[in-house]
Amino acid sequence: GKYDGSGKYKDFVASDQYYGARAYETFLTDYLEGERSKTDEFMQALSRQRQRLFFSLPGGHGLDPWNLTVYRSSGDFLAFTESLRSNSEITSTSETLVRGLNRTFCGMMMDDSTVLHLASSGGDGRGRIASILCHDVPVNKSRRDPFLKFDISNDDSVPSIRIIDPADKDSEYLDSLDLQLTHFEYLVRVANGSLPASFSRQCHEDFLDFKLRLIKRLDDVFGRDASADEVNLEAITVDERGRAQSEDIRIRISTQ
Structure with missing residues (x-):
């Protein structure tokens, strides 16, 4: 994907060997390659990543976990x-x-x-x-x-x-x-x-x-x-x- 080589992607997704890239990238690759029959599986994997990141993102990186939710202004x-x-x-x-x-x-x-x-x-x-x-x-x-x-x-x-x-x-x-x-x-x-x-x-x-x-x-x-x-x-x-x-x-x- 567009961000898989970025520092933040490596730090927060690829670095998690069990619940990060390994559990997500297969679905992402299928979706990017046009495999629409597995869209539901991709959306579920994406949702799990968002939930994982919400609870695991460390402070000090300028990333707001509330942006991963519908209520982006919850922190405010x-x-x-x-x-x-x-x-x-x-x-x-x-x-x-x-x-x-x-x-x-x-x-x-x-x-x-x-x-x-x-x-x-x-x-x-x-x-x-x-x-x-x-x-x-x-x-x-x-x-x-x-x-x-x-x-x-x-x-x-x-x-x-x-x-x-x-x-x-x-x-x-x-x-x-x-x-x-x-x-x-x-x-x-x-x-x-x-x-x-x-x-x-x-x-x-x-x-x-x-x-x-x-x-x-x-x-x-x-x-x-x-x-x-x-x-x-x-x-x-x-x-x-x-x-x-x-x-x-x-x-x-x-x-x-």
Whole structure:
């Protein structure tokens, strides 16, 4: 194969005389030579190698064993969870998660990571592109307005997205969503360029449900001033740099 002469291949595959090259290379050679009748056997051998390497890769070689799994961001998930428990620095990861949320909530390739944009597509709010901006929620703590905060979940097991309203002295937060590993992986992949529904449609639906709940709760907090002769909307788009751009739209309503 392409890598069978590389140093890493020799160190981590060929060097294992029992469970490495000897148990794998025959299947690999057949596959590379076009022997498709043994594809299932090759895939099983490949899976066994991935499992073996996951548990046997030594540290210090710049190789991340989590890249051998479906959940490539698992290491970051564990580190982020521990940082929340210990109140350590989380800026880099939180920016990635907010970028993934914005791309999911708006259906656009946004790079904003300091403000959460809650946008609607009209109708049931589940359209692929949501271009009517309902609310902006800052990530930085505010003394007056609702803001987003990442915290540890109530059972101290996973990260949680929480929307805090400083003016509400009766509730700890307006709403929250605990991030299971699949949710975390989804947001990281979307932040890095994957389409929102490509990794997990269920995660996509979970985040859309969360967005619609937040819009409803923030509508209740801020209220809406109704006008008899005019409807005010705010459209949101994204520029060539991935920055959100908003524009006020006023629609006159005939009173005749």
